[in-house]
Amino acid sequence: MELTLHGGLGHAIAIDEGTQVGQARRTAQQLAAEIGFDESDGGRVALVTTELATNVLKHGRGGAIHLRGIRGRAARGIEVIAVDRGPGFNFSACLPDGFSTGGTQGIGLGAVVRQAQVMDVFSDHRGSVVMARMYPRHDAGGDIRFGISGSALHGEFFCGDDWALSIRDTLWSAMVVDGLGHGEAASIAARTAVEGFSANALGEPATLMAELHQSMTGTRGGAVALARIDTAQGTLRFAGIGNISATLVSPVATRGLASHPGIVGAQFRRAQAFDFGDIIGQLLIMHSDGVQSRWRLADYPGLFVRHPAVIAAVLHRDFNRNRDDATVMVIALERAHG
16 A cells, blocks of 8 residues: 655644643644544543643743644554753653652653653753654554654745655655745745655656656746655665755764755756665655754764654754745654564
8 A cells, every 4th residue: 555645834833821732732623623533532632732732831941832634554643742942851750640840740741651652752951852643542553754844934824845755565755845935936836846746656766856847847946855765675766956955864874865956847957866775774864955954963862763753853943044944854764564
């Protein structure tokens, strides 16, 4: 079976004062209803969102809650990510019910662990990111080990960045696109790329890039990065046009993936694909130029082994230039388990 996940920003709710906790809860409940969660599963989503938003407000000195619909291997779900720049905390110490650093009941993280099928945390002196993914209790499929974090310039409605991910058995294909400029015209260009990708998602990257060039002609065009991954063979084929940054990260080294100059849909020369082997156990990180490229995962001890959604949120938090649309995609390159 082939799964194709399409882009989108999701919802970002600032948490700076008490009424915003309720706003986050209501947004989460609405999203759960749209996805088709029943009352019980919707209640789980509301509880987790409330607990994480409350923690951001009381312990994280304010921050944000990010909500998006996600897709597992067998069911649709909801992802809730709490991001702050507080003093950090010891996750293991905070798990037992009754522990609190703020004079409250201290049941928040324990409740989140019980309600979410997937949860992960990274916390240090720069702040904390707490991620929870929830699928229907009666139809929980396997989690897909990838993460996405993005924002539009100045909170605009339209975002010129977009992304897509397709999986069939041991083959993965991923795309990040940055429509030229920002705003509605850039968003149309990026959405056109997503539609073109979906038509031949698992095609060879160089061939697919040429197809995207044809489909994006007449739009503003944009930068595109394509990665085709074979987890059975442990190989990756990459093609890039423009300024999407792509990096393979291992526990001991990083390796940049080369893109060529140009604008897909406008000024385009034949894309050249590059092959990489022995990729299992590494991370593929791709991001638009709204994110600074000077990050080093080694500067965040322990982050490499966290869930890709947590890694994406940390990098987006700390390296967003805040003068353009910004998107980070992280994929854990793991051997398929039959």
